[in-house]
Amino acid sequence: MKDKNLPIQGLKVTLHKRPNGMPKESDFQVSNFQVKGPKDGEILVETHYLSADPFQRMRLNAFSGYGKTISLGDTIKGRIAGKVIISKNPKFQKGDFVEGMLGWKTHAISDGSQIRAEYAPGVTQIDKKIAPIPAWLGILGFPGITAYFSLIETGKLEKGNTVLVSAAAGAVGSIVGQIAKIYNCKVIGITGSDKKVKHLIDNLGFTYALNYNKGNISKSIKSFAPGGVDIFIDNTGGPIADEVYLNLNLNARVVLVGNISQNNQSSEIQRKDLQNMIMRNRATVSGFIVYDFEDRANEARKKISKWIKEKKIKYDQTIEVGIDNAPRALISMLKGGNIGKQLIRLPISIKENT
Structure with a gap:
């Protein structure tokens, strides 16, 4: 089935230049892209939160001793949490929230699988009864x-x-x-x-x-x-x-x-x-x-959720707003500017109060 364009222009963060030492905001570029509809078995996710993580720095180099790197012009690889707005996968309903390694962009396609290693487009379904959406990129992520x-x-x-x-x-x-x-x-x-x-x-x-x-x-x-x-x-x-x-x-x-x-x-x-x-x-x-522990992730989530409920564990979040500010948030985190999990919240999250 041929990809079908939707009447939506998305935004993405791409690698513009390879950093020499500490990254600079000019090493990144935010640009528009045409959002396509999902194929059979896929879901379209509208991003509410981007995650900034230390592993992303290594992936910006031409070579890395840890995992794959990305090419110039590629979307920055990173975890996101967002809402399913179109589902062609019976396991997901419109309105479900998920998180996964879907890249720094406002709209992303997932195959709906649970395969998550490297840059696999699998996702985990978010249960808001257990913890708020951003927690699934941090303490429950x-x-x-x-x-x-x-x-x-x-x-x-x-x-x-x-x-x-x-x-x-x-x-x-x-x-x-x-x-x-x-x-x-x-x-x-x-x-x-x-x-x-x-x-x-x-x-x-x-x-x-x-x-x-x-x-x-x-x-x-x-x-x-x-x-x-x-x-x-x-x-x-x-x-x-x-x-x-x-x-x-x-x-x-x-x-x-x-x-x-x-x-x-x-x-x-x-x-x-x-x-x-x-x-x-x-x-x-x-x-x-x-x-290596991907198959046992829910074991950790169950235990940590219990400790949160018992008030034995607290978690902190440092939040930047807007995809334009994602590079700044990453750089700040790499310099130690965060306490707890560094996140980037997108306007749709504020509008829908997620």
Whole structure:
């Protein structure tokens, strides 16, 4: 069946230039496109929220050691949440809300499948009775699922552990810390400002937090955890992570979740001799990819939803408005300007109060 154009002009964000180091707004372009109707088995989704995530930075390069990159002129790959406005798939009704990796545009086609790895156009149906729509891009989306499985499964969390997480005020780190507190753990967060340090301790219940821009990181960790760190959830990599390795406990578990400190560097940063530190402490270092747990996503959602209902977990959102401001939101997030999940809310969401 031939694609049928609809009387709708959409907007999309595309890659205009490859960034050198930290992206600039001029590396992106917002342009119009003709919205097409869905084929049999497909749905047309009108976007209400765009998600800005650290993985997107790596995909802007010509080459990446993690997943596919995009070409110049391509739509920026990213998660969205939106409403089904036309359905030719019996599993979806007009008015349903879904989220998926459908790209930064105001209107997107999905095949309605649940296949989500890489850039697959599958979606998850949103249940607004469980949580509001934007939460499905954050705490009930892949950030929350990452926090849950990286800590409990890969990190082999045990009650009473000392848990340290970097990028602690972000979408993943803030949930990691709160889950650890539920398990009666000592929780240390590394973040980038005094405001975030205060937020982690006063609002999210972290035992300790430190600003990596102030003082000696290793000495601060040692004062908080003289017995060493049992689990390190590493969202940043780089020199900050190296300081944590100096404070690992015997048989510590290190889970490599992100590398955001390295993604914006134009040249390679010299690292410490991590191999010696790992051997000395008999530590286990594991890479983590959330898609490995895709089939168990609802397991994490069920548990996290229960904790939200019991008021054991809070979640934060930093929201920019308008697709024109999506590049600015991404850059701000990469610079640490967000607390919790960074989202971009589109005008239709405001109009329909979603």
